[in-house]
Amino acid sequence: MDYIFDKFEDEIKKGVRRVFDLDIDIPIEIPDEERGDYAIPCFVFSKLLKKSPHEIAEIITNNIELELGSAQSSGPYVNFKIDDRELVKNTIEKCLEYEDSFGSYPSKDEKMILEHTSANPNGPLHVGRARNPIIGDTLARVYEKMGYDVERQYFVNDIGRQMAIFAWGSINIEERDLPEPERNKIDYRMVRYYQKANSQLEEEPKIEDEVRDIIHAMEKGDKQTLNLFKDNADKVLKGVTDSLKRLNITLDSFKNESDFVVDGSVDDIVDQMDKNKRCGKEDGALFFEKDEKRTFLTRADGTNLYPARDLAYHKWKAERAGRLLNILGEDHKLHGHFLKDALESIDITPVPDFVFYSFVSFEGEEMSTRKGKYVTLDDLMDTAHNKAKKEILKRRDDFSSDEIERISEQVGIGAIRFNIIKIQPEKPIDFRWEEALNFRGDTAPFIQYTYARSCGILERSDIDLDPDQVDMSKIDEPGEMKLIKTMAKFPHILKTVRDNNVPHRLAKYALELASEFNQFYRDHPVIQSKNKKTERLLLVKAYSYVLKSLLDTLGLEAPESM
RNA sequence: GGGCGUGUGGCCUAGUCUGGAUAUGGCGACAGCCUCCUAAGCUGUAGAACGGGGGUUCGAAUCCCCCUACGCCCGCCA
Numbered sequence: 229m230d231y232i233f234d235k236f237e238d239e240i241k242k243g244v245r246r247v248f249d250l251d252i253d254i255p256i257e258i259p260d261e262e263r264g265d266y267a268i269p270c271f272v273f274s275k276l277l278k279k280s281p282h283e284i285a286e287i288i289t290n291n292i293e294l295e296l297g298s299a300q301s302s303g304p305y306v307n308f309k310i311d312d313r314e315l316v317k318n319t320i321e322k323c324l325e326y327e328d329s330f331g332s333y334p335s336k337d338e339k340m341i342l343e344h345t346s347a348n349p350n351g352p353l354h355v356g357r358a359r360n361p362i363i364g365d366t367l368a369r370v371y372e373k374m375g376y377d378v379e380r381q382y383f384v385n386d387i388g389r390q391m392a393i394f395a396w397g398s399i400n401i402e403e404r405d406l407p408e409p410e411r412n413k414i415d416y417r418m419v420r421y422y423q424k425a426n427s428q429l430e431e432e433p434k435i436e437d438e439v440r441d442i443i444h445a446m447e448k449g450d451k452q453t454l455n456l457f458k459d460n461a462d463k464v465l466k467g468v469t470d471s472l473k474r475l476n477i478t479l480d481s482f483k484n485e486s487d488f489v490v491d492g493s494v495d496d497i498v499d500q501m502d503k504n505k506r507c508g509k510e511d512g513a514l515f516f517e518k519d520e521k522r523t524f525l526t527r528a529d530g531t532n533l534y535p536a537r538d539l540a541y542h543k544w545k546a547e548r549a550g551r552l553l554n555i556l557g558e559d560h561k562l563h564g565h566f567l568k569d570a571l572e573s574i575d576i577t578p579v580p581d582f583v584f585y586s587f588v589s590f591e592g593e594e595m596s597t598r599k600g601k602y603v604t605l606d607d608l609m610d611t612a613h614n615k616a617k618k619e620i621l622k623r624r625d626d627f628s629s630d631e632i633e634r635i636s637e638q639v640g641i642g643a644i645r646f647n648i649i650k651i652q653p654e655k656p657i658d659f660r661w662e663e664a665l666n667f668r669g670d671t672a673p674f675i676q677y678t679y680a681r682s683c684g685i686l687e688r689s690d691i692d693l694d695p696d697q698v699d700m701s702k703i704d705e706p707g708e709m710k711l712i713k714t715m716a717k718f719p720h721i722l723k724t725v726r727d728n729n730v731p732h733r734l735a736k737y738a739l740e741l742a743s744e745f746n747q748f749y750r751d752h753p754v755i756q757s758k759n760k761k762t763e764r765l766l767l768v769k770a771y772s773y774v775l776k777s778l779l780d781t782l783g784l785e786a787p788e789s790m
Numbered sequence: 791g792g793g794c795g796u797g798u799g800g801c802c803u804a805g806u807c808u809g810g811a812u813a814u815g816g817c818g819a820c821a822g823c824c825u826c827c828u829a830a831g832c833u834g835u836a837g838a839a840c841g842g843g844g845g846u847u848c849g850a851a852u853c854c855c856c857c858u859a860c861g862c863c864c865g866c867c868a
Binding site: 253676757 | 810812817826829863865866
């Protein structure tokens with residue numbers, strides 16, 4: 229709690245409560261910047277105290293005791309302004325203390341399992357599916373900054389009908405009967421079996437019987453069948469994780485759905501649910517009921533269904549972490565609610581929180597692995613890389629070819645991550661190439677470019693900065709103060725993102741932070757400054773720490789030149 | 791039919807949970823800024839009363855009701 233805005237907000241709330249000796253939530257908001265840093269509208273006090281909002285604003289202004297700033301009434305509002313000197317001092321100090329982990333909070337010593345991606349492992353990731361890992365990974369980084377011990381986990385749906393069709397294909401189809409893979413990558417080679425199996429299934433319905441035999445064998449726990457499923461899943465997953473790694477996303481662990489069948493924990497949870505008063509049976513099939521909505525856990529023949537297996541998985545997770553978060557497509561909303569209700573009904577805590585996101589369409593149509601209609605993540609990454617390279621070559625001729633490749637990758641990949649994360653999850657995205665590859669305006673390259681600019685200044689400076697020798701009281705111009713203030717807001721933004729699971733807010737803030745620097749850059753010479761060179765250099769150094777920390781949190785690389 | 795979500799300038803988008811002081815930013819358009827730390831930048835102009843209607847309130851993009859368009863869901867699939 230030692231970031232300046234944390235302290236100031238706390239001081240204002242306590243101060244107002246003390247003025248009126250009230251124990252209520254103080255409404256505090258962030259006004260337009262000319263008015264101040266915080267504002268309290270006094271309308272709510274009006275009824276309680278039987279005074280006009282104007283009067284109350286006056287009383288607060290005249291009686292509140294503040295160390296970090298000042299109060300000024302403005303009609304029915306009290307506006308609070310943080311003290312410039314405190315702001316500069318604290319912010320610069322914190323930047324130098326935390327460096328590029330500015331914004332971090334101390335470890336909470338709490339374990340969290342964040343489940344993301346968990347896509348059926350039957351083919352390469354396409355752009356639609358990529359929204360999940362990008363949201364998941366960004367939130368994982370935010371929670372880590374906030375002090376959680378985060379485990380990023382992929383729940384591998386390695387059993388079920390789709391995987392059975394996949395298995396049938398890998399048994400019955402010869403490689404020589406398949407088209408060339410679109411890429412020499414294992415997930416692309418494997419998806420051909422899945423796609424061909426699906427199209428053969430449509431033409432020859434009798435294959436259905438063979439698929440059913442495979443499903444039965446799987447459900448009976450047949451080792452050989454399960455191993456085949458798992459083997460197919462593992463191969464595809466190898467390709468998928470390679471793609472994700474390129475997006476700067478790594479998973480910490482994988483948990484196979486089949487494990488819960490094999491080790492008997494699904495049976496255990498079914499037994500437990502059987503005794504639950506919210507559960508009932510229909511023709512021998514067990515169901516959970518809430519609000520007249522039934523979710524079946526087993527079939528009439530006693531074999532278990534996905535909800536039961538997911539329940540076993542969540543019980544397993546709950547035993548291992550104090551906080552759970554799942555990133556799921558909006559089609560899983562109902563299932564998410566079922567999970568929560570069912571877990572609560574048997575007193576399993578913690579129950580997971582969810583982020584549901586809308587689908588990404590491609591030119592207005594849904595992407596489908598089965599039908600082969602999609603833009604793969606790999607294709608998008610390659611195209612982004614090439615586009616970035618073209619942009620670099622347009623303006624720089626002093627980079628080595630290695631540097632060009634490295635920066636093209638950093639910029640291209642960043643553009644993809646950012647363009648997806650900047651949109652509120654519940655909003656649908658219609659994927660368009662020009663938009664995905666746009667490098668100007670509200671984009672990652674804009675933010676990265678800003679970082680490179682700040683690095684450029686630091687690199688050119690010839691003096692050794694000794695913070696103790698720098699007179700920070702010289703940092704006082706509006707453009708300088710605005711920059712500092714925006715920097716100081718970062719910890720607050722992280723809190724908001726964590727409290728509401730709204731990763732797009734982080735992206736919006738990043739744009740603001742970058743834009744602020746570019747304005748500063750235009751108006752305030754640093755190296756050529758006559759009397760403020762060291763002070764501004766220190767400011768730029770502090771700034772670059774904040775931006776670096778923010779880029780890290782967004783999973784974006786921070787090129788020092790581009 | 792029911793449930794959930796979304797609808798903000800030509801296009802994309804923030805703000806909606808916790809109602810407040812002139813509705814955020816970008817793309818595109820138009821007009822400007824590189825003898826000066828990277829113009830992937832910056833400045834300015836035009837452009838929206840926030841899907842429609844009603845209500846609550848001193849005050850509504852934000853809360854409530856109705857309607858409408860679109861998406862998702864409503865399997866002994868996963």
